[in-house]
Amino acid sequence: MEKFTNHTGRVAPLRNSDVDTDQIIPASYLKRVTRTGFEDGLFAAWRKAVPDFVLNRPEYEGATILVAGRDFGTGSSREHAVWALRDYGFRVVISPRFGDIFRGNSLTAGLLTVVADADVVERLFARAEADPASEVTVDLGKRTIEAGDIHAAFELDDYTRWRLMEGLDDIGLTLRHAEDITGFEVQRPSWRPVTTSR
């Protein structure tokens, strides 16, 4: 995983709440067996059907920070939603609240999701709408969002922050504790089911 320390970029303002992962990437794009190349699926239905959808507007081309309304990434667990955002070029998503599974997926896959107060999000919308070329800096080390006169702190637990900043792979970290896992397995009740024999 690539290390994440801080990121400065332009904002695409998505003024919708309840953006479920079926909207982020429709099911027809989930048939692939690769982990990259999902950018064409990102918001595919809206990009096709809504001419003034934010990603169709030239002034937001090249934006790397997506700011969205409340409850972004609800619904289906598809990690493809994170991959589509990442492959399209987004590094950060800011919203007042995220779907739990989407949030977990993003932080595992190195897309930084930032929970910000609704009024901070509103100000970020207004700024990006007034001046699409304006930039925002998200600093993971300091856990801050900086944009003109907007200075906001955000929360992220130390462990996740450390993992993102070091670009560490979760599996590698867990395998350091392989002995603990084996120890646990020895004590598991023997009547728990196994799938290989009935």
Place this chain on the structure above:
Amino acid sequence: MARTLAAKIWQEHVVRQASGEPDLLYVDLHLVHEVTSPQAFEGLRLAGRTVRRPDLTIATEDHNVPTTGAGEPIADLVSRTQVETLRRNCEEFGVPLYPMGDAAQGIVHVIGPQLGLTQPGMTIVCGDSHTSTHGALGALAFGIGTSQVEHVLATQTLPMDPFKTMAVTVRGQLPDGVTAKDVILAVIATIGTGGGQGHVIEYRGDAIEAMSMESRLTVCNMSIEAGARAGLVAPDETTFGYLKGRPFAPSGDDWEIALASWRELRTDDDAVFDKEVEIDATRLEPFVTWGTNPGQGAPLGGEVPDPASFDDDGRRTAAEKALAYMDLRPGTPLRAVTVDTVFLGSCTNGRIEDLRAAAGVLAGRRVAGGVRMLVVPGSMQVKEQAELEGLDAVFTAAGAQWRSAGCSMCLGMNPDQLGPGERSASTSNRNFEGRQGPGGRTHLVSPQVAAATAVVGRLAAPADLS
């Protein structure tokens, strides 16, 4: 200290705890399907890793599979590749697989309980948000993403922070014609699609205790639609009766040992939940959705709401967008909404009890002209059982299509889809834009309402039929 059921199961599965780090949680059962696993297996291969416990893992084919002509190769080449990739991966890594055509194949959340693999007190994960379904048997079950699938394959554990807990107590007796589906739609409309965020919901109260296992599965299934990580019902005699004799349930002496352990699985009387909600079952009615998220629902006797009636800005804008997409006008009685398609199936309502309930309504009646109705059993075993009971004959005599097991029209990934602008009454769990096919419009309903709607051609309850 008094603990909730969720906390008890969690603590029993902590492999390692260290301050400032997430708990390392052991996974008792890992369910795998074709859509969210290929990249995980590929990751293992690239890192030279193996599946730590293939004997705690099962795979099935459900999302992509066509529900007609079982056994023939899948016509859509991309879907076929995905299914074949799963078969190769299971073969290479030694994971047991229930492929299309197998007598036990079906939707992953239908076959787990049916095989008796889902048991009280277990931790269960799957790369699918509706893993919450399995909580109906008193298991802590939650959906994960593909990176986590890879993590569980490699280590049989997950680093996780404990969930918060929420009690949803449903008191009183459900009125006639009101089902588990109506209960959960009402719960979601009450607490909102984000209301359960970060929580495990434990469903309790006499209405839940009185429910069959299949109804509890329906309730827990849609916990994710309230934003919750998992749903949970404390195991009781209904649970034990359901499990006894199933292929993977403990037997002989093991059954007695397991039973003694399962009987301990209750929330302590003085345990405190982070959130509590009460629902009065006696006041519930058949519930349907009018919008594009499962929280946008109302009693069938009601009407399409006026967005202006919401004082919250976000909810008002969301309702305006939803009505535009759904092509509905405020004030329209829900019973006046006509449909083109009725879908009976999915991991929410594709079990035998659901098919029986719908067949009970359809017996001796006909699906309205111009309406297509798909009946898709949740598993091949449900299909077999339904055919044994003659339910298939009831459906086909009514003019409905009788299909093979799969996710079918729950999501637009296989040939069963809505066309642009088509409207469905669907027993599935998500009415998101385009979920059942690009441009399709979905009203979520119970199996009984689905059947009555098919007969009338408009949203209707069995009581509306003469």
